Amino acid sequence: MKIQLQFKNIVDDPRCRILINDQVLFAGITQPQHAFDVDASEGACRLTIVHHDKAPEHTIVENGIIVRDRSFELERCVIDGYDLQELVWHSQFVADDGAVYNSCLFFGPNGEFQLDFENPALRWILRTRHEKNNNDPYWAEDYESYVRACRLLNKSI
Amino acid sequence: MQTAEQINLIRQISWALALASAEDRLDMPGEFVWAYPNDAQFWEVRARSHSIFSSGNAIKDPAVIDFVNSLSLSEHLRDCWIVDKFQEAFPEWIASGTAYRLHNLDQFQYVGFSQGTQESFLNWYMMHKDKRLRVFRGDYWWHMEIWQKAGFNWKYIDDDIQPGDACICSLPFALTGQEHERFKWLVEQCNRQGVDLLVDFIYLPNSYNVVDIDLSADCIKEITFSFSKTFPVQTAKIAVRMLKQKPSDPMQMSNDENICNRLSAGLALSLIQQFPVDYMVYKYRAQQQHWCERLGLTPTGVVHFGLGENYTATGRQQETNYLSQYNEQQNRYNLGMLYENQNLLKKLQLY
Numbered sequence: 001m002k003i004q005l006q007f008k009n010i011v012d013d014p015r016c017r018i019l020i021n022d023q024v025l026f027a028g029i030t031q032p033q034h035a036f037d038v039d040a041s042e043g044a045c046r047l048t049i050v051h052h053d054k055a056p057e058h059t060i061v062e063n064g065i066i067v068r069d070r071s072f073e074l075e076r077c078v079i080d081g082y083d084l085q086e087l088v089w090h091s092q093f094v095a096d097d098g099a100v101y102n103s104c105l106f107f108g109p110n111g112e113f114q115l116d117f118e119n120p121a122l123r124w125i126l127r128t129r130h131e132k133n134n135n136d137p138y139w140a141e142d143y144e145s146y147v148r149a150c151r152l153l154n155k156s157i
Numbered sequence: 158m159q160t161a162e163q164i165n166l167i168r169q170i171s172w173a174l175a176l177a178s179a180e181d182r183l184d185m186p187g188e189f190v191w192a193y194p195n196d197a198q199f200w201e202v203r204a205r206s207h208s209i210f211s212s213g214n215a216i217k218d219p220a221v222i223d224f225v226n227s228l229s230l231s232e233h234l235r236d237c238w239i240v241d242k243f244q245e246a247f248p249e250w251i252a253s254g255t256a257y258r259l260h261n262l263d264q265f266q267y268v269g270f271s272q273g274t275q276e277s278f279l280n281w282y283m284m285h286k287d288k289r290l291r292v293f294r295g296d297y298w299w300h301m302e303i304w305q306k307a308g309f310n311w312k313y314i315d316d317d318i319q320p321g322d323a324c325i326c327s328l329p330f331a332l333t334g335q336e337h338e339r340f341k342w343l344v345e346q347c348n349r350q351g352v353d354l355l356v357d358f359i360y361l362p363n364s365y366n367v368v369d370i371d372l373s374a375d376c377i378k379e380i381t382f383s384f385s386k387t388f389p390v391q392t393a394k395i396a397v398r399m400l401k402q403k404p405s406d407p408m409q410m411s412n413d414e415n416i417c418n419r420l421s422a423g424l425a426l427s428l429i430q431q432f433p434v435d436y437m438v439y440k441y442r443a444q445q446q447h448w449c450e451r452l453g454l455t456p457t458g459v460v461h462f463g464l465g466e467n468y469t470a471t472g473r474q475q476e477t478n479y480l481s482q483y484n485e486q487q488n489r490y491n492l493g494m495l496y497e498n499q500n501l502l503k504k505l506q507l508y
Contacts, residue, residue: 081198082198082199122199126199141168142199142203143199145168145169145171145172145206146172146176146199146202146203148169148172148173149169149172149173149175149176149202150176152169152173152505152507153173153176153177153180153182153505155176155180155197
């Protein structure tokens with residue numbers, strides 16, 4: 001499985017760890033782009049992005065206003081070439097203090113972003129979109145047709 | 158009636174050829190932008206899979222393509238007689254077809270090169286602008302789309318022909334590849350009511366055992382022929398119109414000015430000198446039989462068509478009609494892509 005992550009508004013070298021299930025893919029200073037080739041089995045997967053090592057001094061407050069804050073934002077998540085687009089919002093951020101923020105792509109406090117999906121991602125994307133929008137009743141058979149065509153032509157899905 | 162297995166095979170072939178289009182792995186690549194998915198991802202391939210059997214375009218025959226590639230066409234630009242040469246040669250060539258019969262073709266003395274049949278149609282519409290334009294449902298969608306856009310008075314032929322109508326009908330009929338079941342009735346009605354009829358022989362060269370017509374009927378004023386459905390030269394827009402009376406319209410004015418497209422006319426002349434009119438029929442009829450049996454389709458009298466269940470019925474909910482609401486030909490399978498990509502399909506064990 002190929003994963004590409006794109007971050008923006010990266011302030012003051014925030015530290016992160018990126019994991020698929022329990023497999024650590026990256027640990028260090030958050031970069032604008034990360035790309036991974038992951039050996040993942042079929043079925044349920046969790047993408048976790050942990051923001052850590054942020055200390056109180058990384059937040060500068062003047063006159064009661066935060067003027068600088070170590071932080072970053074997840075801008076884009078692409079799995080096996082498919083941009084998750086709106087599905088990336090079907091995630092949550094669990095702060096170290098226990099607070100849970102749904103649909104939060106902003107990494108302010110220490111804590112972890114969690115996105116649950118399935119491998120193969122395409123099947124999960126199609127099914128999830130149809131479940132949410134009820135606009136693609138033929139997704140399953142078209143997915144199967146696509147997979148068969150890929151196999152016939154020896155192309156990875 | 159197609160079996161579930163045959164419908165499944167049609168789907169497999171559609172998806173495999175769509176993916177092969179995206180991956181540039183076809184034996185014979187397409188020639189239109191819609192034939193090229195932007196990438197090999199699911200949505201692009203899915204969109205392309207719906208159009209594998211669409212359009213009425215010609216079979217991309219390798220021998221014709223090689224021949225066209227061998228020509229030096231630019232020399233025709235300075236040959237002021239090239240269009241006349243083609244116009245003189247065309248009637249004999251079209252009359253030489255062995256799989257159809259055109260009686261009294263010689264009554265159509267006025268032969269004009271047309272920049273695709275669309276140019277002839279536009280001139281027909283213009284010269285019948287005060288009439289009510291009529292076609293059978295299922296005929297070439299472009300007529301209705303233009304009439305609607307341009308505000309022409311028009312109506313499907315669901316009832317009798319009236320004085321003041323002007324009719325167009327394809328033969329073989331565009332939707333079915335056969336003669337329209339009411340074609341003879343239409344000719345009789347037009348004759349009785351003094352109504353002009355244009356017979357569009359769009360698929361004639363690729364047809365067999367469909368057309369046997371007496372063109373002396375008074376109502377038949379104009380007949381049109383296209384190379385776009387015969388040879389893989391669609392984008393050269395080569396067509397011919399023939400009339401009993403000399404026309405006086407914009408197209409004729411341009412032709413009289415000697416400003417026809419000489420590249421296309423030169424190409425057309427070379428093609429008819431090289432290939433018999435029924436070349437595709439005899440070359441591909443066995444292929445048509447094979448694929449119709451394999452996919453459970455009914456062969457039509459046009460060698461690159463078969464009829465079956467709507468190939469967009471599954472997996473497509475909107476925009477099922479390409480380009481126009483009037484384009485309703487999803488039961489007509491253009492088998493050309495299967496003929497052209499035999500080697501690939503054999504390799505994939507889909508033949």
